[in-house]
Amino acid sequence: MKASILDVPRGFWSLLVGMRITLTQFFKPVITVPYPHKTLPIPARYRGPIELTTDPATGKALCIACKLCERACPSDCILVDGVKLEGEKKKSVTEFKFDFTKCSLCGACVEVCPCDAIRFSKNYNLASTSREDYLFDLVARLPAEKKQP
Amino acid sequence: MIAPTDIPDRTNLQETFVLNLGPQHPAAHGVLRIKMTMDGEYVTRAEPIPGYIHRMHEKMGENRTWAQFLPNTGRVDYLSALHYNHAFVGVVERAARIEVPPRAEFIRVITSELNRISSHLVWWSAYLVDLGGFTPLLYAFDDREKILDLLEAVTGSRLTYCYFRFGGLCNDIDDVFITGTRAFVTQMRPRLKMYRDLVTDNIILRKRLEGIGPISAELCRKYGATGPVLRGAGIAYDVRKVEPYSVYSQFDFQIPVFPEGDAMARYRVRMAEMEQSLRIIEQALDKLPAGPVMGKVPRVLKLPAGDYCYAVEAARGRHMVRVVSDNKEIPYRVKLRTPSFSNLSLYQEASKGMILPDALALLGSLDLVIPDIDR
Amino acid sequence: MSFLTAEPVRLLLALVCIMAFVGLNAAYLVLAERKGAGRFQRRPGPNEAGYGGWLQPVADVAKLLSKQLIVPPGTDTILFRLAPLMVISPAMMCLAVIPFSQTLVARNINVGLLMVFSFGSINVMAIMLSGWASRNKYAIISAARVVSQNVAYEIPMLLVVITLLMVTGTMNLSEIVRQQAGWFWHWNLFKVWVNPLMPVTFVIFFICMLAETNRAPFDMAEAESELVAGAFTEYAGMGFGVFFMAEYANIVLGCSLGTVLFLGGWQSPFGLWSGVVWFLLKLYALIFTVIWVRWTFPRTQFYNLLNLSWKILIPISLFTLLLSSAMIKLF
Numbered sequence: 001m002k003a004s005i006l007d008v009p010r011g012f013w014s015l016l017v018g019m020r021i022t023l024t025q026f027f028k029p030v031i032t033v034p035y036p037h038k039t040l041p042i043p044a045r046y047r048g049p050i051e052l053t054t055d056p057a058t059g060k061a062l063c064i065a066c067k068l069c070e071r072a073c074p075s076d077c078i079l080v081d082g083v084k085l086e087g088e089k090k091k092s093v094t095e096f097k098f099d100f101t102k103c104s105l106c107g108a109c110v111e112v113c114p115c116d117a118i119r120f121s122k123n124y125n126l127a128s129t130s131r132e133d134y135l136f137d138l139v140a141r142l143p144a145e146k147k148q149p
Numbered sequence: 150m151i152a153p154t155d156i157p158d159r160t161n162l163q164e165t166f167v168l169n170l171g172p173q174h175p176a177a178h179g180v181l182r183i184k185m186t187m188d189g190e191y192v193t194r195a196e197p198i199p200g201y202i203h204r205m206h207e208k209m210g211e212n213r214t215w216a217q218f219l220p221n222t223g224r225v226d227y228l229s230a231l232h233y234n235h236a237f238v239g240v241v242e243r244a245a246r247i248e249v250p251p252r253a254e255f256i257r258v259i260t261s262e263l264n265r266i267s268s269h270l271v272w273w274s275a276y277l278v279d280l281g282g283f284t285p286l287l288y289a290f291d292d293r294e295k296i297l298d299l300l301e302a303v304t305g306s307r308l309t310y311c312y313f314r315f316g317g318l319c320n321d322i323d324d325v326f327i328t329g330t331r332a333f334v335t336q337m338r339p340r341l342k343m344y345r346d347l348v349t350d351n352i353i354l355r356k357r358l359e360g361i362g363p364i365s366a367e368l369c370r371k372y373g374a375t376g377p378v379l380r381g382a383g384i385a386y387d388v389r390k391v392e393p394y395s396v397y398s399q400f401d402f403q404i405p406v407f408p409e410g411d412a413m414a415r416y417r418v419r420m421a422e423m424e425q426s427l428r429i430i431e432q433a434l435d436k437l438p439a440g441p442v443m444g445k446v447p448r449v450l451k452l453p454a455g456d457y458c459y460a461v462e463a464a465r466g467r468h469m470v471r472v473v474s475d476n477k478e479i480p481y482r483v484k485l486r487t488p489s490f491s492n493l494s495l496y497q498e499a500s501k502g503m504i505l506p507d508a509l510a511l512l513g514s515l516d517l518v519i520p521d522i523d524r
Numbered sequence: 525m526s527f528l529t530a531e532p533v534r535l536l537l538a539l540v541c542i543m544a545f546v547g548l549n550a551a552y553l554v555l556a557e558r559k560g561a562g563r564f565q566r567r568p569g570p571n572e573a574g575y576g577g578w579l580q581p582v583a584d585v586a587k588l589l590s591k592q593l594i595v596p597p598g599t600d601t602i603l604f605r606l607a608p609l610m611v612i613s614p615a616m617m618c619l620a621v622i623p624f625s626q627t628l629v630a631r632n633i634n635v636g637l638l639m640v641f642s643f644g645s646i647n648v649m650a651i652m653l654s655g656w657a658s659r660n661k662y663a664i665i666s667a668a669r670v671v672s673q674n675v676a677y678e679i680p681m682l683l684v685v686i687t688l689l690m691v692t693g694t695m696n697l698s699e700i701v702r703q704q705a706g707w708f709w710h711w712n713l714f715k716v717w718v719n720p721l722m723p724v725t726f727v728i729f730f731i732c733m734l735a736e737t738n739r740a741p742f743d744m745a746e747a748e749s750e751l752v753a754g755a756f757t758e759y760a761g762m763g764f765g766v767f768f769m770a771e772y773a774n775i776v777l778g779c780s781l782g783t784v785l786f787l788g789g790w791q792s793p794f795g796l797w798s799g800v801v802w803f804l805l806k807l808y809a810l811i812f813t814v815i816w817v818r819w820t821f822p823r824t825q826f827y828n829l830l831n832l833s834w835k836i837l838i839p840i841s842l843f844t845l846l847l848s849s850a851m852i853k854l855f
Binding site: 281282286287348351 | 561564565566567740741743744819820821822823824825826828
């Protein structure tokens with residue numbers, strides 16, 4: 001009985017303490033970022049859909065179409081093909097089809113590649129209304145003037 | 150407060166009706182369906198019907214190589230994905246006798262404990278939204294944002310991490326992470342105190358949770374409930390102390406246990422666990438050794454034939470992975486023993502005779518993640 | 525020109541102004557609540573519609589007006605349409621006796637306080653009617669809960685007001701405000717030499733006002749509707765809009781009553797330059813407190829709510845009543 005009577009002022013005091021906390025938060029600045037008017041910087045290791053890397057000297061894709069990424073992918077997203085051009089020691093990639101609807105961004109392809117030919121992009125603006133927009137053709141997405149002959 | 154035992158058993162009367170807490174709720178539980186047979190306001194039978202997000206992870210385990218199954222582990226319980234990563238990586242390392250460098254073990258502990266804090270913050274804020282207090286959600290997500298930013302800078306993902314690899318980690322942490330984590334720990338302690346003042350000591354919340362949803366230790370043992378549900382019933386069982394894995398035996402931390410067994414006890418267990426996780430992170434940062442983060446792993450991984458298991462203390466309870474291997478690249482069987490499944494199974498017996506809002510408060514206090522139940 | 529000063533014309537003008545006041549308040553209090561909620565939660569609140577979100581209520585009203593007014597089959601046709609009207613008219617009528625300043629009062633009735641409380645009870649009946657007319661099992665249960673909540677909290681409110689009446693000796697609201705002239709310690713809130721528990725009385729009044737208007741933390745009737753339907757589920761579009769408007773009108777009414785009774789109405793805190801500005805300042809300070817309380821606390825449970833009223837507030841208000849009558853008798 002006594003505990004429940006004492007509970008009333010103690011309980012009321014806890015309400016006032018709570019109200020004071022929310023009032024102090026009221027006067028603090030806003031912590032949300034008004035996206036899309038402002039965007040946040042993307043960290044270096046962010047996992048966006050994969051893209052092919054190029055050799056900075058020649059502009060050619062580094063991929064040698066060894067198909068290790070195709071085998072490592074748990075979700076069968078990747079389809080790679082290449083031809084061996086004359087005078088080259090390794091194959092050059094001619095086709096790299098990437099189905100982003102199945103990708104889980106696990107990073108197996110990036111890690112298993114022997115020549116660092118794949119990396120995660122930082123592209124997060126991926127909304128679309130059709131499924132075909134997510135069947136990426138990574139060779140076509142290479143910078144235009146540096147496409148291999 | 151009407152005790153559940155005072156209600157006479159009236160399931161056989163014609164006046165009961167079925168209320169379907171459908172797979173879609175406004176309350177943030179996920180796709181769980183609970184068929185409640187109600188007598189007016191009182192729940193006479195609450196039958197959970199899981200399966201709406203059954204994605205056959207265990208079957209996928211039989212069709213993928215050991216390394217290809219790793220992304221699946223993060224999707225089973227997306228809120229504490231690193232713990233589930235750890236369990237699968239641990240079982241493979243135990244079976245194939247792969248050495249993990251100490252630096253990798255320490256980083257695994259640090260990131261796992263950060264993940265535990267962020268999971269408990271989501272539970273806390275969603276539970277309070279269920280109870281009608283919307284503001285703490287925003288405060289908790291402010292803290293959680295800092296954790297997610299730290300982990301994003303290291304792993305590249307914000308929620309479904311796939312960071313651990315057999316033998317170590319995917320990539321190493323840098324000084325930015327270390328200073329950021331220390332700053333986070335420093336600013337989190339006063340925030341936990343603020344949460345205590347704002348919510349835990351609040352008379353309205355106390356009246357809402359004290360004495361509600363009693364789960365006795367007997368009931369937990371009967372259904373195999375683990376985690377904060379068990380520790381809120383008075384039993385000090387935590388996998389990190391009972392079967393220490395990784396480097397947890399090197400840290401000094403406590404297991405919060407509260408004997409009352411009601412929703413408030415489970416609540417307090419989780420809030421105290423956040424505090425203890427901060428302690429572990431601090432000690433791990435202090436003891437972090439230098440060195441490589443990847444051990445020697447054979448190029449083509451085949452586990453020797455046999456039965457192996459590994460248990461971790463995930464945010465929701467004891468998570469154990471059991472694999473059966475027949476010396477191939479692909480497992481023969483992957484079994485995921487998930488805590489939410491066992492925690493949910495006691496719901497039918499625990500919620501008998503409760504008034505409906507109390508039954509919902511009990512459901513929230515169990516901290517269920519539905520893909521964890523359905524896998 | 526002389527007809528413009530005639531009493532009926534002045535009354536009509538005043539009533540139109542009150543309806544405009546209620547309407548504008550209802551619309552912009554929603555915005556104020558959302559922006560206030562945003563600020564408490566460290567986020568901006570609505571800021572896309574119009575600069576800073578000032579056109580958001582316009583967008584909300586346009587949305588509600590454009591919805592089809594569905595009347596479900598099987599409902600009681602007259603009561604279903606009557607209930608929204610019955611909810612909003614008492615709030616507007618009661619505002620007719622509230623003195624906004626020395627001269628701005630629509631009708632200065634000698635029993636103004638009695639009129640406010642008697643019309644306030646119509647609100648409860650209207651919610652019950654809306655729940656009943658919906659012919660929805662959950663709506664009826666929810667409406668019954670609202671009625672029991674409102675009845676439970678009317679009692680401490682009336683006890684507290686009677687305590688106040690002992691202090692003021694009159695039911696005329698303008699007279700009550702005039703008695704509080706002078707510096708702020710003359711306000712009824714601080715008259716502790718008459719009744720030492722006057723601040724407690726004000727707190728009880730505030731809590732009862734929150735419960736009467738079904739505001740958080742006492743809003744389980746409309747918010748338990750997450751699971752089971754609330755009393756207003758069957759109303760679509762503007763019907764629901766009117767209930768919403770009525771809730772905010774009731775908040776305005778309750779807060780202005782609190783201002784007039786306890787905080788000195790239009791009196792300024794230092795005795796000079798009294799006027800409608802002070803009334804509005806105090807009114808909006810109280811409304812800010814109502815919003816502040818809503819976004820801080822979780823919802824009470826139904827039996828806790830009734831326990832609070834019957835077991836805690838009524839004994840305390842009875843005690844203050846006895847204390848105040850004893851003090852008046854002795855001193």
